[in-house]
Amino acid sequence: MTRLEQFGWRGESAAAGVARVVSAHGDYYHLVCNEAPGEILARRKKSAFAGKATKARLVAGRAANIETRARGADESPRPITGDFVRFRYNAQGESMITELLPRFSHFARKDPTARRKSQTLAVNFDTLFIMMSLNEDFSTARIDRYLTLAADMGEAEAVVVVTKVDLREDGDDVFLDDLRATVAGRAPILEISCHTGEGLDAVRAYARPGRTLAFIGSSGVGKSTLLNTLAGEEWAATQEIQEWSGKGRHTTTSRELALLPSGAMVIDTPGIREIGILGEAEALQMKGVATHRFRK
Ligand SMILES: Nc1nc2c(ncn2[C@@H]2O[C@H](COP(=O)(O)OP(=O)(O)O)[C@@H](O)[C@H]2O)c(=O)[nH]1
Ligand SMILES: [Mg+2]
Structure with a gap:
């Protein structure tokens, strides 16, 4: 069993470039994956999750405007704990989350x-x-x-x-x-x-x-x-x-x-x-x- 399967992954067995979020801290995440033992640190790729970031800036800026924007907005498009994501592994430092995979x-x-x-x-x-x-x-x-x-x-x-x-x-x-x-x-x-x-x-x-x-x-x-x-x-x-x-x-x-x-x-x-x-x-x-x- 691969490490990712141990963490509940049910897709392709030898999945590479896929990880599960075990904790989330703002833009930073701890992930488990097949590329490395333990937990690795990763960051969200800004351009891939731009919508939410823009919204967050607006919240900080103009509270009145956000009411209309937030209403009917998608549920968090950002990864949260429990999510499976695609990512680019970096053995030297911080890895990069590029995509949120569908939630079951x-x-x-x-x-x-x-x-x-x-x-x-x-x-x-x-x-x-x-x-x-x-x-x-x-x-x-x-x-x-x-x-x-x-x-x-x-x-x-x-x-x-x-x-x-x-x-x-x-x-x-x-x-x-x-x-x-x-x-x-x-x-x-x-x-x-x-x-x-x-x-x-x-x-x-x-x-x-x-x-x-x-x-x-x-x-x-x-x-x-x-x-x-x-x-x-x-x-x-x-x-x-x-x-x-x-x-x-x-x-x-x-x-x-x-x-x-x-x-x-x-x-x-x-x-x-x-x-x-x-x-x-x-x-x-x-x-x-x-x-x-x-x-x-
Ligand atoms: N009497 C009793 N108290 C419990 C039981 N389980 C938890 N507690 C107490 O309830 C309080 C809150 O528990 P905690 O696990 O922190 O709750 P959480 O906020 O839902 O995570 C603590 O003081 C626990 O000791 C239980 O089975 N019986
Ligand atoms: Mg608790």
Whole structure:
């Protein structure tokens, strides 16, 4: 198996000049490819991605004008974490990304800042884990909206993951039953706890070699904890040390693609505060039901 295939590539086996983005930092990217071991540093070729750059300059310049330009604009034509790209390898220094390859799956939300532009959260994943914790964060309406957005995400399956079930209390069955009725056949529902290990075998069944999982959900639901759990304690410890020394790449301030010992990959996304379609309050009012759970 080539290095790129290890990272989920399903095209021509000996592909040259193709890479996968494992992290993105503005114009700079970390890539994995068949040309070199480890990660290589690459830059976007300016002329190949000119549209977006022009737009970005306009945003900085004239905010009023951009409203009209941004509306209806394409979803990010720039590569993001998880993307496959064509690139020119440079063994001596920085390589150059020349083309974004088609995405087989894509999950986007509407921009919460009302510019009506959608924001791409994850691409090229096989399984989308829509995560929500069994505490104050619990909202059946929100999961409903995620599933609506996921309906046209491409060649991938959605899985609803209820986290922190170790915090289960009497009466929570009402909320879980409501969730089951709403999800009804659109996706499996896993109930997990990284603290007790409950339900983790079901998660591991998705973490097969060459498969990419994307974790989405509000900040604090336990996405990074699940990644650390799947990756193993040793891996997590290494990450912490790297973070401490300033070299860490898994702080989830941006999206990162991590290769697990099982051979699967995880795209951990930063927390999502707001997700498009309908405002949370509106959705609750429309349904006329208390889908939120409040403690104390
Ligand atoms: N009780 C409980 N707490 C958890 C569990 N998983 C994560 N947490 C806690 O939830 C908090 C947020 O977790 P984190 O993984 O950073 O969430 P993220 O923002 O989605 O990445 C941390 O304090 C975790 O220790 C769990 O299974 N049970
Ligand atoms: Mg996190």
